[in-house]
Amino acid sequence: MTNDDLASRAARLIAALRESRKYGAVSEDALFRVAETACRGHRRDSDALKAAKRKLHQACGAFEAGNRDLVKATRHLLKATPRDADPIVIRSALTPLLQHHASTHERLPFLDRYFREVFGITGLPRTLLDLGGGLGPLCRPWMGLAPDALILHRELDGHLVEVVTTVSAHFDWPIDSAVHDALSPIASPTAEVTLLLKLLPLLERARKNSSLEVLRRIPSGFVVVSFPTQSLSGRNKGMATQYADFMDSLASSLDTMPTRIDFPNELVYVWKVKASD
Ligand SMILES: C[S@@+](CC[C@H](N)C(=O)[O-])C[C@H]1O[C@@H](n2cnc3c(N)ncnc32)[C@H](O)[C@@H]1O
The missing domain is CATH 3.40.50.150 (Vaccinia Virus protein VP39)
Incomplete structure (x- = not known):
């Protein structure tokens, strides 16, 4: 995957996370960090999205009651x-x-x-x-x-x-x-x-x-x-x-x-x- 591919996949992933009710207000820096790692580890966007949400759940979602x-x-x-x-x-x-x-x-x-x-x-x-x-x-x-x-x-x-x-x-x-x-x-x-x-x-x-x-x-x-x-x-x-x-x-x-x-x-x-x- 070229750097351009990685950047455009990460941007798509961040856009999808921004639409989620749970993680839409998370810091831009953190979304970028999590999205980039997820894209490196997963070839399919849907798997990368799941992995990114899991990471965000561990970082903040798990503590909040809704x-x-x-x-x-x-x-x-x-x-x-x-x-x-x-x-x-x-x-x-x-x-x-x-x-x-x-x-x-x-x-x-x-x-x-x-x-x-x-x-x-x-x-x-x-x-x-x-x-x-x-x-x-x-x-x-x-x-x-x-x-x-x-x-x-x-x-x-x-x-x-x-x-x-x-x-x-x-x-x-x-x-x-x-x-x-x-x-x-x-x-x-x-x-x-x-x-x-x-x-x-x-x-x-x-x-x-x-x-x-x-x-x-x-x-x-x-x-x-x-x-x-x-x-x-x-x-x-x-x-x-x-x-x-x-x-x-x-x-x-x-x-x-x-x-x-x-x-x-x-x-x-x-x-x-x-x-x-
Ligand atoms: C275990 S909770 C502790 C909250 C608070 N410090 C307390 O003890 O009541 C961790 C908090 O840190 C936030 N958090 C997790 N990763 C962070 C990061 N990289 N930068 C800033 N805040 C973070 C989470 O959203 C969550 O609200």
């Missing part, structure tokens, strides 16, 4: 919850929305303690970058941030960016949310603290050994990385040990000694980034 429902739930929530509602009311209104994304759903039982412990190490950030953030910025009422603290949200799936932007605007929370592929060479914005929660296993699956490269590029005071210790189906398959070993090797390459926090289904590491010489 975008149509999510947008509907967001509209319903905003109508029923005025921006000056009591924080307790806002928390309970946001809870069903957070349940739409598996990662925030799993964290709900210990969300208060989660941010208390993490920010207990880093201090409360005035700028917080949430890379591969899912619906993370909607946890703001549990974070204890100052009202003017800015959350920078970068996420592969534009549907989640839309929800985060809409909800944040409604409650007047400072937000800068954008579609972004963490594997693209485009620099992430600078922040006092950067969260990469449950993201590295997905980056490794998309491109082996990419975690170190991504971590080295982060312009941040503190980095917070986490790993799931249960699969999406709720099984524990020795994931804690496997990811602890993985983190040990990253930490030694980064010459850092992270603080480890164990939550019921999530392993968290926090470290201060050394100033470069």
Whole structure:
């Protein structure tokens, strides 16, 4: 296959993915990356399309409970919850929305303690970058941030960016949310603290050994990385040990000694980034 053939097949595949309800809002960089690999691996366009959708399912589709429902739930929530509602009311209104994304759903039982412990190490950030953030910025009422603290949200799936932007605007929370592929060479914005929660296993699956490269590029005071210790189906398959070993090797390459926090289904590491010489 010539480079021209590859480019025109990848363009057809991207056009087909753009038409899909599930993946139509995924970052252009990621669609290109996935489409090109699928075209290299499969001669027939229909097989390449199936392979590309499988990759996108692993990267983002698997975590979401259905975008149509999510947008509907967001509209319903905003109508029923005025921006000056009591924080307790806002928390309970946001809870069903957070349940739409598996990662925030799993964290709900210990969300208060989660941010208390993490920010207990880093201090409360005035700028917080949430890379591969899912619906993370909607946890703001549990974070204890100052009202003017800015959350920078970068996420592969534009549907989640839309929800985060809409909800944040409604409650007047400072937000800068954008579609972004963490594997693209485009620099992430600078922040006092950067969260990469449950993201590295997905980056490794998309491109082996990419975690170190991504971590080295982060312009941040503190980095917070986490790993799931249960699969999406709720099984524990020795994931804690496997990811602890993985983190040990990253930490030694980064010459850092992270603080480890164990939550019921999530392993968290926090470290201060050394100033470069
Ligand atoms: C396992 S979820 C974690 C979400 C969030 N960090 C949390 O822990 O609540 C991974 C998220 O990263 C996004 N994602 C996957 N690959 C990505 C990439 N290459 N760049 C940016 N975001 C990505 C997915 O769409 C998904 O929302």
